[in-house]
Amino acid sequence: MYKWLAIFLACIFIMAGIGGCVYSKAMEPVKTGRADAEARLYSETDIKNVDEFYLYNGSQTYYVVIGKDSKGTETVAWIPDSKKEKVHVKKLSEGVSKKTAVNKLLNEKKTKEILGVRLGMEKNLPVWELSYLDENSNLNYYYIHFDTGKWWRKIENL
Template identity: 80%
Template sequence: MYKWLAIILSCLLIAAGISGCVYSKAMAPMKKARDAAEERLKSETDIKSADEFYLYNGSRTYYVVIGKNSKGQEAAAWIPDNKKDKVHVKKISDGVSKQDAVNKLLSEKKPKEILGVRLGMEKELPVWELSYLDENSNLNYYYIHFDSGKWLRKIENL
């Protein structure tokens, strides 16, 4: 009896180890992208800390970092994956908050579940991208302009 218990526990430990290795390997490119974005953040902006990190894949890839600048104000930096392109920085207080973006979605649509809210950049415009499931469990994307809070575009029923 103890022999079988030892075999089962050994198999579970091996499976957990393999799962940990696979997860670590899968997350390595994301960690590398975050490290590169934080390096550019420190060398090209006044943002001193990286509190939140988003990887945005829209028409172009951006790494978005939210942190505090040297004055202690919360700011966001949109860092393009192309090192030749300019980093865009805005104070969070100058745009629509994450909660206001969610409230706008809730007032205009009736999502069953909000899957994610992240900052991104579309056509040189900073946006909040909200992904959600509707009442039919269809995937939808809703984009709100960060500066004005106005609806920019939506992708529905995926």
């Protein structure tokens, strides 16, 4: 009896170790990308402190940082994965707030649960991407222009 219990526990520990190794290897590109994005952030923008960091995978990968510049102004930087493209920078006050974007979604759609709200960039257009579950637990994406607060696109019933 104890022999089988020992074998079972050994298998659990081995599986946990393998799972940890796989997770660590899978997260390596994200960590490297973040380090590269932060290096570009500090060399190409005036942002001094990072408050929020988003990884946005749309039609192109962007690292989005919200932080404070040297004057203490909250600023957003969209850092493209491609080093050939320039970093886009805007003051957070120039666009729609996260709260306003969420309220627009709640006013227009019946949501069961909001899964995530993040800034992204699509076709050189800064957007808020809101992912949520509807009443039928279908996954949906709702995109709002950061600059104007108007609806841009939605992907429904995934």
